[in-house]
Amino acid sequence: MKPGVDPGLVHHNGVNLVAIRLADDEVARALPPSEVIELGFETKRIFDKAQESQPWLPAPSAWAATATMFGTAGSAGRGMGSTQPSPSDTRACSPSLLGTRHCAETSTPGNDASAPVTTSDTCARVVPLQPMELKSALERRKQQTRTPYRADGWERALRDAGLEGEYGDVVLGLRHGFRVGFPQVGRTQAPRNSESVLANQGHFTKILFNELGKGRWIGPVSRRVMESVMGPFQSSPLSIIPKPTPGKFRVIQNFSFPNRPSSQYPLPSVNSHIDASNFPCTCGTFRATCLLISALPEGSQMAVRDVAEAYRTIPLHCSQWSAAVVQAGEDEFLVDVCVAFGSASSGGVYGLVADAACAIMRARGIGPVTKWVDDHPFFRVLRERLEEFNETRHRWQRMVEEGGRHQSRSRVWYGGGILPDGDVFEMFEDCTFALQDLSTACSCTGDDGRFAYCMADVDRVSEELGIPWEHSKDVPFSSKAPYLGFVWDLKQRTVSLSSEKAAKYRLAIEEWRRRPKHPLEDVQQLYGKLLHASLVIPAGRAQLVGLERALGNAYNSPFMLRHPPRSVGPDLDWWIARLQQPNLTRSVIIPEQLVDLQPFSDASTGTGIAIVIGGRWRAWRLLPGWRTRAGRKEIGWAEAVGFYFLVVAVTKLVSPGTHIRLYGDNEGVVRGWRNSRSRKSAVNGIFKLALDFLESVGFIGCIHCEYVPSGANPADAPSRGVYPSYDLLLPPIDIPAVLIPFVIDALSPLTSSKLGTADIECVETCGEDDSDGGEDAGVGDNGPDEFSALVSAI
Structure with a gap:
């Protein structure tokens, strides 16, 4: 490598790529040697270098009393002003910065300046700061944080509600900045x-000046100036990605860079120093939201509000600044003084503030209210049903008192008791405060007057605290509203995946399949989308095991391109077909009790499978060679087949939508069913059959499995060939085509054809738990997971 040439630049297919570093051996190996060219490359500057010959006026800071202005520009008002360039001004503007000439002047501390409206035919400049100017700007910021929140209002509200002990750190952080583990x-x-910054330079420039104008980035300065004021500093690579709203973009700081230290980048990543569990907060999870909506009285409504630029409203403590520097261009650095997207602690730090806001709302009688990051769903009940629902909340409060406060990694939740469906009771609050009828204390009229509160009540508290709602995203109160990427229907008590979201996920699958090999990030993105969809489509959980194997394969070599496991292909076929269905909806009802028909299943390695329902039984024999035909299978597979037969039998005895308890003595099957998938390929294939069957007959999420010891399992004896009276036989069950080569009804004769190999290829493998393909298994192998392939084909 030539002296002075950045070793992190490569030339690939005629395009200069930034932030692909040859120090990373995996990336280097991914590019042919002929496409790695050692040549110099001058990164475009965002800001022009300061020149004494140019009549610039000094700029103490991005919020100082003296504006940053062109010598030819007219005077500007407060905040971010804009002027048209003078016709006589012929100085060259940075080609990388598209926008209006403007000044960034300090507004009153605590008030944000507006970002300029940018156009594509003019240029903008900001003067680099000198050492004393940067030092002065940072000293001012230490004395006065920049946040829309009103610390005095928070202090009063928390004190009045008796919450100052739990959330006192919020007030301290709003006044002096939060320590986030940097x-x-x-x-x-x-x-x-990242190269995405250059590729989206116009959008990046708009974001940059917005951050400068709002006083959240301070600078720019050279590396020399930054070090002279702050000492050594660490910046993390920026990238820019589109937001869901068309035309809007988000800047992300890759605080996880470098993936591992190297001679070129010896410092470990900022995120490697952070333990996210030290920054816990509550979340309105899918399960908790289902539990709440399931319990809401008839006629309840839901609204949703979004906090504007949520993370960026949280100031950083000055001790964190040296690890929060951002690089805007060649030798152009700024200090980021607010929490940023990409830090492992950002969600928890902002979440603490949002938790405190929700707690204050509840103390004022508003609710139920929760949040997921910056989205806040507000629920309200009819005044006539308020007492009834407060009784439900009081019952939950007792359950919380018994179960206590819990922390799972960085998530805080309350409860702990086991509900009838076998899952844990979890709530996003402790239900200390009763809901109040606020209708007489506000100006709510019309339909709002029928409910316990309205948005005017929320607005009063929000004004007191300075909560910056993004009102363009407000979803008014209704029986139906979006949250967590789903559409919740309180009247029908259902949750749906919208047709737009389904189309988006189908497109993601199609784009993913255009490439035969993928790095870890590609797998993560597709897996995350489909895992999200599986909350509404529970049968999809079993169709993600192949992608989970791909995640495991790629974990230690995240940049290496790998073939996915072979089972991923049929799984994605299933997803495409399912996402094309017009109505992707499921019930959110959490049952208060389960129907218990005393249904049991069991399997015996040497004999067969049996089910017992209320003393009645049915049994099947395992055919010779079942263990090795179409892939090696263990007893867990036979237990899963018994469970499938039991599912088919019990659903014929009750109406659709009935929640039923089943019993089994195989812990792997019971535990796997609770997770809706098994890592054992053969067992997972049976789960796919069962989940698809339940969807087809209207029992989505209605089968709940419980472990029972073998000695207490009445299906144990018939599974070993010890049959009860034939008078107690259950009706026969149609055996799916995919299972015919492996089992036969115990009352059917065992013919010579059944004793043979059956009309299916026998494939020996090294074990059912082995990888089902992918990079490690070799491309083109005829799969070890023949049974799962058969299930997918059926």
């Missing part, structure tokens, strides 16, 4: 930004 930096490390 390390003290011993040497400067400043990697280049």
